[in-house]
Amino acid sequence: MDYRELAEAVGPRTGATQEWVLRVLREGITSGKLKGGTQLKQDEVSAALTVSHIPVREALRQLEAQGLVTIHPNRGSTVTQLTRSTLEDMMEIRASISYYIARRAIPLMSQEDLTELQQVIEEQKKASDLFEEERLNYKFHEVLTRRAKNKVADMFIELIHWNADRYLRNALYSDDARRAQSIAEHQAILDAARAGDAEKASSFLHDHILEARRYIPEDME
Amino acid sequence: MDYRELAEAVGPRTGATQEWVLRVLREGITSGKLKGGTQLKQDEVSAALTVSHIPVREALRQLEAQGLVTIHPNRGSTVTQLTRSTLEDMMEIRASISYYIARRAIPLMSQEDLTELQQVIEEQKKASDLFEEERLNYKFHEVLTRRAKNKVADMFIELIHWNADRYLRNALYSDDARRAQSIAEHQAILDAARAGDAEKASSFLHDHILEARRYIPEDME
DNA sequence: TGTACTGTCATGGGATACCAAATATATTAT
DNA sequence: ATAATATATTTGGTATCCCATGACAGTACA
Numbered sequence: 001m002d003y004r005e006l007a008e009a010v011g012p013r014t015g016a017t018q019e020w021v022l023r024v025l026r027e028g029i030t031s032g033k034l035k036g037g038t039q040l041k042q043d044e045v046s047a048a049l050t051v052s053h054i055p056v057r058e059a060l061r062q063l064e065a066q067g068l069v070t071i072h073p074n075r076g077s078t079v080t081q082l083t084r085s086t087l088e089d090m091m092e093i094r095a096s097i098s099y100y101i102a103r104r105a106i107p108l109m110s111q112e113d114l115t116e117l118q119q120v121i122e123e124q125k126k127a128s129d130l131f132e133e134e135r136l137n138y139k140f141h142e143v144l145t146r147r148a149k150n151k152v153a154d155m156f157i158e159l160i161h162w163n164a165d166r167y168l169r170n171a172l173y174s175d176d177a178r179r180a181q182s183i184a185e186h187q188a189i190l191d192a193a194r195a196g197d198a199e200k201a202s203s204f205l206h207d208h209i210l211e212a213r214r215y216i217p218e219d220m221e
Numbered sequence: 222m223d224y225r226e227l228a229e230a231v232g233p234r235t236g237a238t239q240e241w242v243l244r245v246l247r248e249g250i251t252s253g254k255l256k257g258g259t260q261l262k263q264d265e266v267s268a269a270l271t272v273s274h275i276p277v278r279e280a281l282r283q284l285e286a287q288g289l290v291t292i293h294p295n296r297g298s299t300v301t302q303l304t305r306s307t308l309e310d311m312m313e314i315r316a317s318i319s320y321y322i323a324r325r326a327i328p329l330m331s332q333e334d335l336t337e338l339q340q341v342i343e344e345q346k347k348a349s350d351l352f353e354e355e356r357l358n359y360k361f362h363e364v365l366t367r368r369a370k371n372k373v374a375d376m377f378i379e380l381i382h383w384n385a386d387r388y389l390r391n392a393l394y395s396d397d398a399r400r401a402q403s404i405a406e407h408q409a410i411l412d413a414a415r416a417g418d419a420e421k422a423s424s425f426l427h428d429h430i431l432e433a434r435r436y437i438p439e440d441m442e
Numbered sequence: 443t444g445t446a447c448t449g450t451c452a453t454g455g456g457a458t459a460c461c462a463a464a465t466a467t468a469t470t471a472t
Numbered sequence: 473a474t475a476a477t478a479t480a481t482t483t484g485g486t487a488t489c490c491c492a493t494g495a496c497a498g499t500a501c502a
Contacts, residue, residue, distance in 0.1 A: 016294060017485065018282070042454070052486045054275065057455085058282045061239070065286035073237060074454055074493045089373040096321040097314060152310040156377060238456065263483070273457050278484085295464045295483055 003048035006033060018055035021045070022062055029068050029079050032166045036081035040069065067163050082167060084220040090164045091213050094157060099206040101145040101153050106198035108147035116143050117190045124183050133173040134165060140186055144193075144205065171215040178215065185211070224269035227254060239276035242266070243283055250289050250300050252352075253387045257302035261290065288384050303388060305441040309434050311385045316430040318374050319362065320423050326369035327419035337364050338411045345404050354394040355386060361407055365414075365426065392436040399436065406432070 006028040007013075013020045025045070028034040040060065046053045060077050063069035070080045082090075120140045127133045138161065145153070173179060185208045192201035227249040228234075234241045246266070249255035261281065267274045281298050284290035291301045303311075341361045348354045359382065366374070394400060406429045413422035 041452095053454090054278075054485065057275075058279055061279045062282050062286045065283045075495090076453065086372060089371045092321065092371065093318060093373050093377065096317055100313065100317040150310045150313065151307060152314050152381075156314065160373075237454095274483090275456060296466090297482065 003028075003045055007049055016055075017051050018058045021049060021051060021055050022059040024049065025059055025063060026066075026068060026162065029063070030162050030166055032169065034079050036079050038079045040077045040079065042076075066159060080163070081221070082163065084216055087164055087167055087216055087220070088213050090160050091210060094160045094164075095206045095209040097153050097156055098141065098145065098209055099202050101148040101150055102202040102205050103198055104150075105145045105148035106193050106201055109193065113143060113147070114190065114194055117186075117193070121183060121186050121190065124186070130169055130173050133179070134169055137172075137182075141205075144189070167217065167220070168212055168215065171217055172212060182208075182211075224249075224266055228270055237276075238272050239279045242270060242272060242276050243280040245270065246280055246284060247287075247289060247383065250284070251383050251387055253390065255300050257300050257388075259300045261298045261300065263297075287380060301384070302442070303384065305437055308385055308388055308437055308441070311381045312431060312434050315378065315381045315385070316427045318377055319366065319430055320427040322366040322369040322371055322374045323423040323426050324419055325371070326366045327414050327422055329368040330414065334364060334368070335411065335415055338407075338414070342404060342407050342411065345407070351390055351394050354400070355390055358393075358403075362426075365410070388438065388441070389433055389436065392438055393433060403429075403432075 003024065007024050010020070010024045010027050025034070025040070034040075042053045042056050042060070046056045049056075060069055060071065064071050064077070068080055069077050071077045117140065120136055120143065124133065124136045124140075127136055141157070145157075171178075172182070185204065189201050189204045189208065192198075192204055224245065228245050231241070231245045231248050246255070246261070255261075263274045263277050263281070267277045270277075281290055281292065285292045285298070289301055290298050292298045338361065341357055341364065345354065345357045345361075348357055362378070366378075392399075393403070406425065410422050410425045410429065413419075413425055
């Protein structure tokens with residue numbers, strides 16, 4: 001793998017070196033360019049990025065704490081390979097957290113929030129690119145739960161986003177029927193929120209997220 | 222702070238140095254011996270533990286990823302000082318996750334599980350030490366959600382345990398009335414589980430966890 | 443034929459020494 | 473008194489060396 005290519009996508013090295021290495025590797029992993037199981041040799045990475053092995057090790061340790069990298073003691077690091085079971089676990093937790101956060105946020109939503117949600121849906125109908133769709137999907141959930149102002153929830157959702165979505169992108173957004181269904185579900189959630197039925201909207205959101213479990217790639221361990 | 226004292230409590234240095242340093246610092250933080258806001262100077266730690274600054278830095282980065290340490294770029298690390306608001310956020314997420322996990326686990330519980338839960342409650346009635354009570358409380362929740370077999374949930378719950386409980390220990394377990402109430406709530410949860418009402422038991426558990434919000438120390442920022 | 447031992451090699455893990463950058467504090471000049 | 477400047481402290485990073493570990497290949501031996 002050409003780490004320099006990844007580095008360019010992330011941008012110039014600014015601030016702490018370790019932070020930069022972290023961003024480069026995380027970008028590589030979450031984008032899918034570094035696939036699960038890929039060996040991440042310290043010397044290779046440090047040579048390609050022209051840094052010493054120290055900040056590389058620190059970045060790897062942090063990525064391990066975030067689940068993105070698995071460190072086998074004395075045998076090096078690999079990009080974490082999720083199992084189907086773990087992926088299912090993640091979707092259930094994501095659904096649970098999102099439900100509760102939406103349950104709190106929706107009663108606090110303004111008219112502008114609702115309008116913004118509708119705009120996101122309209123953009124989704126026109127989206128063409130895989131990553132653009134994912135971004136809009138994430139945006140929808142962000143607006144929906146914004147008013148809850150729960151930083152811990154945001155962190156957990158972000159963690160799951162980093163870990164899980166690289167496995168789901170293709171399955172979720174490449175099939176037109178699935179795309180249409182997903183947008184329809186978003187619309188149903190928004191309609192319920194508009195009607196002031198926070199319980200119904202949150203419940204829809206919960207089920208909507210759990211739907212993803214049915215689209216986990218077949219060829220997973 | 223005497224880091225050597227902490228090190229002895231953790232045990233001898235086995236395996237990777239970095240891993241050992243991590244355990245020492247985490248033990249110090251979660252136990253409350255290293256209080257929020259305490260400066261963790263790299264040289265001090267490495268000198269006290271007779272290791273170089275390399276594994277110390279790695280341990281600090283991991284602790285940062287877990288929320289226990291806050292790194293101020295170029296200005297060092299401190300033990301994370303939670304705000305009241307963040308602590309409340311954590312309890313809500315803990316309640317949400319526990320609810321869903323219990324909802325799944327309870328229908329799968331065996332007779333032995335239920336007996337074990339009752340035993341934990343009986344032990345709680347006799348517990349005298351602060352840490353013993355906390356351990357039993359954690360044990361109760363562990364048995365209750367064990368059958369759900371959701372590793373991601375376990376990790377998140379453990380993360381919150383590490384971050385939040387050092388602030389709650391005194392408030393939750395030092396007051397006798399509060400203790401009795403907590404045990405009674407555990408009994409109510411178990412009774413509902415025994416009666417086969419997973420929904421009721423999970424709902425009780427949810428509210429039981431949220432109760433902790435009322436016992437957050439007054440003197441928090 | 444198969445098993446156990448041995449040596450080599452790639453890689454990770456860690457120590458040491460040194461330097462650069464950033465921040466806080468003290469000092470000096472006006 | 474205040475702005476500018478020096479100084480000390482600490483972190484962040486590099487280079488280099490060395491040891492430990494696990495994988496693997498080959499070899500001896502039963």
